[in-house]
Amino acid sequence: MAKLELQNLTKAYSQKIVPVKDLSLSVEDGEFLTLVGPSGCGKSTILRMIAGLDQPTEGRVLIGGKDVNPLAPGDRNIAMVFQSYALYPHMSVQQNIASGLKLRNLATGDIQKRVQDASRVLGLDPLLDRRPAKLSGGQRQRVALARALVRNPDVFLLDEPLSNLDALLREQVRADLKQIFEDQQSPVVYVTHDQTEAMTLSSKVAVLSDGYLQQLGSPNEIYKTPANRFVASFIGSPQMNIIPLERVNNAVLLGDSKVDLPTNLPAKSSVIMGIRPEHLRLPREGDHQIVQGNVFLVENLGMSDLISLRVHGDDNLTLRALLPSDATWSRENLKLALPPESIHWFDTETEARLN
Amino acid sequence: MTTVTKPTAPTPSSTSDSSIPWKRILLWLAIAFTVIFSLAPVLWQVLTSIKTNAAITADPTVYFPGLDQLTARHYIDLFRENQFQIYIINSALVSVISTILCLALGSPAAYALARLRIPGEQLVLGAVLVVTLFPYILLFLGLLEIVRALGLANNYLALIVPYTAINLPLTILVMRSFFQQLPKDLEDSAKVDGYNTLQMLWQIVLPMTLPALVTTGILAFIFAWNEFLFALTFMTRESMKTIPVAAAQLGGTTLFEVPYGPLAASTVVGTLPLVLLVLFFQRRIVQGLTAGSVKG
Amino acid sequence: MTQDYIRQREKRTGWMLVIPAVLLLLLVYAFPILRAFWLGFFTENLSTNLQPEFSGLENYGRMVQDGRFWQSIGNTAIFTVFSLLFELILGLIIALALDQAFRGRGLVRTIAILPWALPTALIALAWRWIFNAEYGVWNDILVRLQIIGDPVNWLGDPNWAMVSVIAADVWKTTSFVAILLLAGLQSISQDLYEAHSIDGATPWQSFRQITLPLIAPQIVIAMLFRFAQAFGIFDLIQVMTGGGPGGATEMVSIYIYATVMRYLDFGYGAALVAVTFLILILVVALAGLGLKRLQANAE
Numbered sequence: 001m002a003k004l005e006l007q008n009l010t011k012a013y014s015q016k017i018v019p020v021k022d023l024s025l026s027v028e029d030g031e032f033l034t035l036v037g038p039s040g041c042g043k044s045t046i047l048r049m050i051a052g053l054d055q056p057t058e059g060r061v062l063i064g065g066k067d068v069n070p071l072a073p074g075d076r077n078i079a080m081v082f083q084s085y086a087l088y089p090h091m092s093v094q095q096n097i098a099s100g101l102k103l104r105n106l107a108t109g110d111i112q113k114r115v116q117d118a119s120r121v122l123g124l125d126p127l128l129d130r131r132p133a134k135l136s137g138g139q140r141q142r143v144a145l146a147r148a149l150v151r152n153p154d155v156f157l158l159d160e161p162l163s164n165l166d167a168l169l170r171e172q173v174r175a176d177l178k179q180i181f182e183d184q185q186s187p188v189v190y191v192t193h194d195q196t197e198a199m200t201l202s203s204k205v206a207v208l209s210d211g212y213l214q215q216l217g218s219p220n221e222i223y224k225t226p227a228n229r230f231v232a233s234f235i236g237s238p239q240m241n242i243i244p245l246e247r248v249n250n251a252v253l254l255g256d257s258k259v260d261l262p263t264n265l266p267a268k269s270s271v272i273m274g275i276r277p278e279h280l281r282l283p284r285e286g287d288h289q290i291v292q293g294n295v296f297l298v299e300n301l302g303m304s305d306l307i308s309l310r311v312h313g314d315d316n317l318t319l320r321a322l323l324p325s326d327a328t329w330s331r332e333n334l335k336l337a338l339p340p341e342s343i344h345w346f347d348t349e350t351e352a353r354l355n
Numbered sequence: 356m357t358t359v360t361k362p363t364a365p366t367p368s369s370t371s372d373s374s375i376p377w378k379r380i381l382l383w384l385a386i387a388f389t390v391i392f393s394l395a396p397v398l399w400q401v402l403t404s405i406k407t408n409a410a411i412t413a414d415p416t417v418y419f420p421g422l423d424q425l426t427a428r429h430y431i432d433l434f435r436e437n438q439f440q441i442y443i444i445n446s447a448l449v450s451v452i453s454t455i456l457c458l459a460l461g462s463p464a465a466y467a468l469a470r471l472r473i474p475g476e477q478l479v480l481g482a483v484l485v486v487t488l489f490p491y492i493l494l495f496l497g498l499l500e501i502v503r504a505l506g507l508a509n510n511y512l513a514l515i516v517p518y519t520a521i522n523l524p525l526t527i528l529v530m531r532s533f534f535q536q537l538p539k540d541l542e543d544s545a546k547v548d549g550y551n552t553l554q555m556l557w558q559i560v561l562p563m564t565l566p567a568l569v570t571t572g573i574l575a576f577i578f579a580w581n582e583f584l585f586a587l588t589f590m591t592r593e594s595m596k597t598i599p600v601a602a603a604q605l606g607g608t609t610l611f612e613v614p615y616g617p618l619a620a621s622t623v624v625g626t627l628p629l630v631l632l633v634l635f636f637q638r639r640i641v642q643g644l645t646a647g648s649v650k651g
Numbered sequence: 652m653t654q655d656y657i658r659q660r661e662k663r664t665g666w667m668l669v670i671p672a673v674l675l676l677l678l679v680y681a682f683p684i685l686r687a688f689w690l691g692f693f694t695e696n697l698s699t700n701l702q703p704e705f706s707g708l709e710n711y712g713r714m715v716q717d718g719r720f721w722q723s724i725g726n727t728a729i730f731t732v733f734s735l736l737f738e739l740i741l742g743l744i745i746a747l748a749l750d751q752a753f754r755g756r757g758l759v760r761t762i763a764i765l766p767w768a769l770p771t772a773l774i775a776l777a778w779r780w781i782f783n784a785e786y787g788v789w790n791d792i793l794v795r796l797q798i799i800g801d802p803v804n805w806l807g808d809p810n811w812a813m814v815s816v817i818a819a820d821v822w823k824t825t826s827f828v829a830i831l832l833l834a835g836l837q838s839i840s841q842d843l844y845e846a847h848s849i850d851g852a853t854p855w856q857s858f859r860q861i862t863l864p865l866i867a868p869q870i871v872i873a874m875l876f877r878f879a880q881a882f883g884i885f886d887l888i889q890v891m892t893g894g895g896p897g898g899a900t901e902m903v904s905i906y907i908y909a910t911v912m913r914y915l916d917f918g919y920g921a922a923l924v925a926v927t928f929l930i931l932i933l934v935v936a937l938a939g940l941g942l943k944r945l946q947a948n949a950e
């Protein structure tokens with residue numbers, strides 16, 4: 001149990017390949033931090049630097065206030081779960097789980113007890129004598145988790161642990177993971193490219209792109225107040241409508257409709273508007289910002305319909321909206337309300353959040 | 356290492372009654388040629404080795420000896436009079452020890468060249484590749500000087516050291532190509548678990564490497580068993596000779612009566628271990644040879 | 652820039668693992684070659700009581716005039732060219748056959764690699780027996796088939812002796828070529844052939860336009876290995892003919908061995924080693940360039 005801190009971490013493989021740029025963040029005891037971002041944005045690299053498998057080009061990793069840069073991975077007291085699970089093929093499940101403990105010269109009884117505990121939590125009891133080759137994907141995943149849990153590490157690191165499971169199993173294991181790590185005191189750093197995992201599991205989310213930390217916050221903050229255009233479009237499904245618009249006095253024109261800008265925006269000639277599909281709705285009494293258009297595509301998602309709308313007055317402008325499937329509406333001249341409190345404004349140049 | 360078993364397209368075996376299946380005929384001709392070509396000389400040795408002297412020199416040549424034309428005499432002579440068991444022991448000793456040494460030195464080097472970034476890596480690899488092409492005749496003079504300077508003539512070390520060295524390039528190339536195919540996560544996971552490099556190599560990498568070690572070991576053993584030039588040059592005392600040299604010198608000793616039977620028997624005895632190796636490990640030998648040269 | 656501890660550890664461990672192997676390679680490969688170049692500038696033979704005396708380029712001057720040396724180079728060239736040629740043709744045929752699916756393919760493969768695995772010196776004995784002038788089975792077969800009237804003294808006639816050692820070498824090493832070519836053949840996707848035959852190509856056209864170009868790298872590699880081995884061939888010749896009759900099958904290696912071991916002429920022997928090494932490196936370098944170009948073309 002120890003606080004994990006990253007200070008100004010930079011990793012450059014070469015002049016051109018710099019997957020991590022000046023990253024600073026900290027994870028407290030009991031916190032679950034998820035690093036999320038598109039593939040290749042440097043998530044694994046960050047994890048490997050924390051583990052000591054790669055050395056940062058600049059910056060420091062601190063665990064419990066201690067600089068661990070000079071320490072070998074095995075001396076950092078961390079546990080890591082790999083995407084491929086990395087189970088030792090020549091060892092039984094039991095031996096796999098115990099491998100890290102044996103190296104630390106724990107008493108045999110202690111090792112056995114810890115393995116039993118982890119095995120019970122993860123339902124591995126009937127599998128303990130098998131070799132990894134004889135296990136299903138889900139079982140292997142649980143063995144890898146058990147191997148990490150028995151270690152009682154100072155920090156847990158997990159690199160896309162669910163991405164090799166099929167969709168159904170993934171959802172189930174995700175729920176299990178959440179329960180297991182809620183009982184753990186040590187900080188957890190979890191890497192994924194899947195925003196649903198990020199939102200459901202974490203107490204804190206770090207959105208990464210292009211080597212930079214784009215936003216760090218609770219899942220709620222990230223969803224409600226995305227710090228910039230990238231975060232806004234990356235988090236949330238279906239994707240947020242993002243529309244660059246010209247500014248006319250204190251408003252913008254969305255086709256034939258006028259949308260008022262918040263009062264505190266800096267005076268610039270253009271602005272980016274963002275609104276999530278689930279926040280567009282059929283107009284009610286008192287809505288005054290209304291946009292009108294023709295529906296050209298309806299996608300049935302079960303609970304709701306995802307509709308695509310071509311806005312009147314600007315043929316290039318389309319909006320996507322999520323409407324309850326029991327609602328009634330017409331495809332021609334559909335009117336949708338834009339609740340002002342749900343609209344996000346971003347700067348055209350810096351793409352940073354304005355409101 | 357998996358062998359590529361390619362789904363071969365179904366051959367049109369019975370295309371139609373009128374056309375002759377030329378492809379099939381050609382194929383079976385080629386196969387028959389391969390088998391006869393590869394086996395006939397060997398079988399002829401075997402046959403000669405169990406024929407009586409009279410049958411060996413009979414005119415017309417005896418292809419199907421009768422019972423009275425068969426004998427085990429040549430094999431008995433080989434071990435009674437020529438003490439062939441000594442040469443077998445020498446060959447086995449030198450080959451096995453050099454093979455083990457070669458794996459012990461070559462595998463760690465191959466691992467380092469596959470996984471660890473070290474300065475001069477390209478240079479070492481390039482040198483290893485080029486060196487596989489050097490015929491032994493280029494080395495024997497320099498080695499002879501070393502052997503003389505150190506007084507190693509008629510000492511097993513005079514063969515063990517060069518045999519270890521001549522098999523190193525192949526070992527490094529084959530093992531390196533194997534290590535490169537191992538998933539790297541396993542090693543990373545071992546490091547995080549707390550294994551140091553040597554523990555990791557010994558407890559995690561080595562068990563996964565056993566098949567490749569067997570493959571490489573077989574090749575190294577074959578090359579060591581078959582080597583002639585160094586054995587001829589550095590081992591002059593009769594009791595230290597290896598099989599190829601001892602067999603080759605069987606015939607040279609008696610000018611008048613060439614011992615055809617024992618000669619044939621000695622080739623059979625000297626090749627038998629290798630025939631067995633090939634029978635059991637054909638697949639591995641092919642894998643090793645292709646990994647050592649093609650992938651390089 | 653922080654200290655890269657991981658890199659340092661990695662470098663240290665890496666060198667620890669590599670150095671024993673490198674040292675041994677230096678001892679057994681680098682030392683003898685360098686030593687040969689050095690000793691090549693000295694005269695060290697019976698006339699100097701086996702003491703090295705510096706003599707500059709004298710050994711090399713002697714080599715230019717040495718008819719026996721040139722003959723051995725010529726013999727080696729003939730041996731190498733014809734061995735490689737036949738091995739390539741036969742190896743290709745065997746590889747093509749083994750690439751097909753048929754019952755008992757595993758067994759045939761095992762049989763096909765057998766010659767490669769057997770000790771050359773013993774194989775040389777076997778072939779010496781087969782080519783025996785009096786009792787040899789080869790003569791018997793040819794006489795029975797009425798290809799020849801009287802038995803031929805295969806190893807006693809200068810021309811036939813060369814033919815015989817080439818035949819034995821082809822037998823011994825064709826399997827090696829076949830193994831390498833087979834690996835190349837197996838990496839060609841069957842789809843290519845199917846697409847090509849749908850386009851109306853005959854098997855021969857497929858062979859010319861798909862098979863040969865795609866296994867060209869393997870052919871070059873196999874020939875490169877075989878060149879080096881054939882150029883330095885020793886055991887086969889030493890046991891089968893000893894270089895005879897009358898030097899008709901004396902290869903460079905046999906000449907070097909005799910110079911050192913029989914005439915005890917170490918200085919000249921070293922010069923011969925040095926020149927042989929240079930010829931080998933030159934050819935290998937040329938082949939390496941060719942291979943690079945082939946691989947560049949393939950991409």
Ligand SMILES: Nc1ncnc2c1ncn2[C@@H]1O[C@H](COP(=O)(O)OP(=O)(O)O)[C@@H](O)[C@H]1O
Nearest residue numbers: 013017019037038039040041042043044045046
């Ligand atoms: N050893 C390496 N050498 C050079 N570039 C690398 C190396 N490892 C990763 N990279 C590059 O760094 C970038 C980030 O990789 P990674 O951290 O694995 O991304 P992610 O896990 O987010 O998908 C990628 O562009 C990758 O190509």
Ligand SMILES: [Mg+2]
Nearest residue numbers: 043044045159
């Ligand atoms: Mg990754």
